[in-house]
Amino acid sequence: MFPSECVSDCYSPERRPLKFQDHGCECECSESIESSWQEFYLVVFLTFTGLFSMKKILLLLFSVISSFVFAQTITVQGKVVNTLNNKPIKASIRYKSYPTGGISGAFLDSIFSFNIFGSSKYQITVEADGFIDRTVIIDPKEAMQEQILRDISMTSLDRAITLDHLIFETGRATIKPTSYLALDEVVAMMKENLKIVIQLEGHTDVAGDTKKNMQLSKDRVEAVKKYIVSKGILKDRIRTKAFGGTQPLSLEKTEDAKALNRRVEMRVLRN
Numbered sequence: 001m002f003p004s005e006c007v008s009d010c011y012s013p014e015r016r017p018l019k020f021q022d023h024g025c026e027c028e029c030s031e032s033i034e035s036s037w038q039e040f041y042l043v044v045f046l047t048f049t050g051l052f053s054m055k056k057i058l059l060l061l062f063s064v065i066s067s068f069v070f071a072q073t074i075t076v077q078g079k080v081v082n083t084l085n086n087k088p089i090k091a092s093i094r095y096k097s098y099p100t101g102g103i104s105g106a107f108l109d110s111i112f113s114f115n116i117f118g119s120s121k122y123q124i125t126v127e128a129d130g131f132i133d134r135t136v137i138i139d140p141k142e143a144m145q146e147q148i149l150r151d152i153s154m155t156s157l158d159r160a161i162t163l164d165h166l167i168f169e170t171g172r173a174t175i176k177p178t179s180y181l182a183l184d185e186v187v188a189m190m191k192e193n194l195k196i197v198i199q200l201e202g203h204t205d206v207a208g209d210t211k212k213n214m215q216l217s218k219d220r221v222e223a224v225k226k227y228i229v230s231k232g233i234l235k236d237r238i239r240t241k242a243f244g245g246t247q248p249l250s251l252e253k254t255e256d257a258k259a260l261n262r263r264v265e266m267r268v269l270r271n
Helices: 028-048 054-069 177-192 210-230 255-261
Strands: 020-022 073-082 091-098 103-109 111-117 121-127 134-138 147-149 152-154 197-203 238-242 263-270
Touching: 073 091, 073 121, 091 111, 103 111, 121 152, 121 177, 134 152, 134 177, 177 210, 197 210, 210 238, 210 263
Parallel strands: 073 147, 073 152, 197 238
Antiparallel strands: 020 103, 073 111, 091 103, 091 121, 121 134, 197 263
């Protein structure tokens, strides 16, 4: 018979086992195994009532066993650094399976390393005094040679974070689906810290009509707010502000400079 819980390794850089929590088959791998067993029991019943063949029940049993025994093991590791100088920051680092949280672990360090199994995503939340909380989502599909390297950059509370990988349709406030993961990380961070209040600040490049740019930057931050609220975050915790092209990061006229200026930033108003 199968064990009733998922298994994970959690080690410090010195390979010392750290605290590990398993909340009883709430993780995705346990759920998939439980679901497979339910299907298996149903097929057994149908077999004995003459509605299913023994060949099919053996194939299903093999599938259930394979999903557990041959689950891929991936090592996730990285370090926590200051965005400004890339120096390491000692922080509280927590990880858990996403979105159920059935598997979890914790570190108090500037580096981390742990194993994940199967196809379940994981989230890593980092907290450090004087810095904005960060949450990143790890997808096993990112693995190269059964390893995922992910450094986490921390921004001080008095600065704004640019929401990287947030892409809109040209000249519009429509968010492209490839941006959803970046916004899901903001959602996860706000669910971890229920006190946090953020301000979304919209910027465009300096080309074109000033009034249209201001309206476009307003529409885009409102679109981001709408997405975050749709994921269960109270709208009162999100404020918006539009700047149009009045605060460019670069005054160059190159396409790279224009892309740099077109951005949405997140500022923490209350932590």
